[in-house]
Amino acid sequence: MSWILLIIGGLFEIAFASCLGKAKETSGLESTYWIIGFLVSLAISMTLLYKATQVLPIGTAYAVWTGVGAVGTVLVGIFVFKEPATFWRIFFISTLIMSIIGLKFVSSH
Template sequence: MQWFFLVLGGLAEVAFAFCLGKGKLAEGLEAMGWYAAFGACAALSFYLLHLSLAQIPLGTAYGVWTGIGAVGTALLGVLVFGDPLTGPRLFFLATLIGSLLGLKAVSA
């Protein structure tokens, strides 16, 4: 169950980064709504990380949590915000995903 919490927490991290990006592009009340959603997603993400620490070592949990956030945010940047997707970028995202899977494999 703790790995489930950790993955959800990583996805909530992607959501708070998305809200931050959308808020930057918005104005007035719309921007405030995105920033409020950012705060809610950030709180949820940290809470889920906290729950995962009941069984997963801190270094592993934090590495996986931030890795999910990094990969997910990079993919959202490409799909939603028009960030470039180059060969080297794909290579390093793939190595990051491999590292996350490796951490999962060597953790209890």
């Protein structure tokens, strides 16, 4: 269950980073809504990380949480914000995914 909470928390990390990107592109009331989305996503993400660390080691949990967020945010950048999908970006994102999976397998929980 802790792993599921951690993954969901990582998904909310993607959401808060994406909200920041959208807030930067907008102005006025629309920007305010994106900032509210950022704050809500941030609170949920941090709460789920906290819950997961009640069972999982903090180092593993934090690495996986940030890894999920990093991979997801890069993918959102590529598919939503039209950032370049160069060979090296895909290569290093792939190594990050393999590292996240590796941490799950070597964790005793």
